[in-house]
Amino acid sequence: MTEAEIIEKLQNGSEQAFKELVDKYQKLVVNTCFGMLHDKDDAEDVAQDVFIEVFRSVQSFRADSKISTWLYRIAVNRSLNFIRDNKKRKWFQSLDDTVKSKNAIFEKFTSGDSDDADFNLENNQRANVLHEAINSLPENQKVAFSLNKYEDLSYKEISEVMDLSVSSIESLIHRAKKNLQKKLYTCYKKKCI
Amino acid sequence: MKCKTIHKNLIFFLEGDLPEKEEKQIEAHISSCNECSAFAQDLKKTLGIIEKEKTTETNPFFYTRLKARLESQAEPAKVPFWKPVLVNIIQPVFFSILLIAGIYTGFKIATPVQVNTASVHYTSEEIFPYLNEMQSEPIEGFLME
Ligand SMILES: [Zn+2]
Numbered sequence: 109m110t111e112a113e114i115i116e117k118l119q120n121g122s123e124q125a126f127k128e129l130v131d132k133y134q135k136l137v138v139n140t141c142f143g144m145l146h147d148k149d150d151a152e153d154v155a156q157d158v159f160i161e162v163f164r165s166v167q168s169f170r171a172d173s174k175i176s177t178w179l180y181r182i183a184v185n186r187s188l189n190f191i192r193d194n195k196k197r198k199w200f201q202s203l204d205d206t207v208k209s210k211n212a213i214f215e216k217f218t219s220g221d222s223d224d225a226d227f228n229l230e231n232n233q234r235a236n237v238l239h240e241a242i243n244s245l246p247e248n249q250k251v252a253f254s255l256n257k258y259e260d261l262s263y264k265e266i267s268e269v270m271d272l273s274v275s276s277i278e279s280l281i282h283r284a285k286k287n288l289q290k291k292l293y294t295c296y297k298k299k300c301i
Numbered sequence: 302m303k304c305k306t307i308h309k310n311l312i313f314f315l316e317g318d319l320p321e322k323e324e325k326q327i328e329a330h331i332s333s334c335n336e337c338s339a340f341a342q343d344l345k346k347t348l349g350i351i352e353k354e355k356t357t358e359t360n361p362f363f364y365t366r367l368k369a370r371l372e373s374q375a376e377p378a379k380v381p382f383w384k385p386v387l388v389n390i391i392q393p394v395f396f397s398i399l400l401i402a403g404i405y406t407g408f409k410i411a412t413p414v415q416v417n418t419a420s421v422h423y424t425s426e427e428i429f430p431y432l433n434e435m436q437s438e439p440i441e442g443f444l445m446e
Pocket of ligand 1: 303304307330334335336337338
């Protein structure tokens with residue numbers, strides 16, 4: 109099915125077309141959400157919300173834009189909303205999370221051979237540091253950077269998703285990388301990994 | 302090139318964003334400076350996490366779960382184009398016809414009875430049996446006992 113055919117069938121309520129759409133774009137949506145949320149379960153939950161929104165708002169989809177652009181937009185907005193909602197909840201959960209992550213590290217240590225565990229532990233810590241650094245970026249920088257890095261989108265494609273000029277995207281990603289480097293250098297100096 | 306300048310540009314170097322000339326300068330510095338080389342290694346490893354994290358496999362239960370969620374929180378189904386015609390026009394007309402037909406049949410059935418009423422004398426008790434029952438056994442009577 110071509111994009112136009114999928115959309116037309118979706119607008120006529122075809123479940124077959126919806127399944128095809130999900131199969132085709134599931135990875136794209138989950139990956140985009142993961143790039144913003146850095147948690148597999150959260151990313152899948154939000155990705156489900158994305159497809160539910162797609163199913164319900166397909167009537168208003170305008171055929172002059174690409175399906176992927178539309179999906180990226182919904183995925184980005186949903187992820188940003190999730191982060192905003194989560195910030196309010198996070199404060200209460202922080203203690204619980206600390207305990208959980210300690211347990212996770214402990215499990216990594218106790219399971220498997222020690223070389224593997226060391227490698228996993230280091231990678232886990234690296235991942236945490238990286239996620240924290242990305243999370244601390246201003247929203248626009250975060251969106252542009254993760255679309256570029258997790259979805260390998262070109263500046264042109266990101267500019268269509270974010271509805272900004274290509275040069276704005278260039279500057280957003282440049283500033284994002286600068287900020288990340290600063291954070292990661294501070295961490296390196298403090299030997300936080 | 303100073304170490305500080307290197308630190309500021311290392312991420313762009315690793316990402317391949319720099320012009321060739323600058324790239325060569327940084328390359329030369331790193332190969333002779335332990336401090337910068339160590340940070341470059343570290344930064345490269347950390348940024349490399351992104352590649353490792355990219356989703357390669359898809360959850361096979363994703364669609365099943367999605368469908369269950371859609372069905373459980375189903376919004377009122379899309380109204381087919383013929384539905385308003387049915388609800389707003391055909392249904393009222395149908396019930397009106399039914400009503401009129403009912404009244405008409407009612408009259409048809411009632412007419413022979415009406416003929417008989419002229420010849421038979423009914424007492425008021427026979428016509429309003431329930432009302433009279435109420436009269437002989439007032440509701441207050443039940444409540445009092
Ligand atoms: Zn140096």
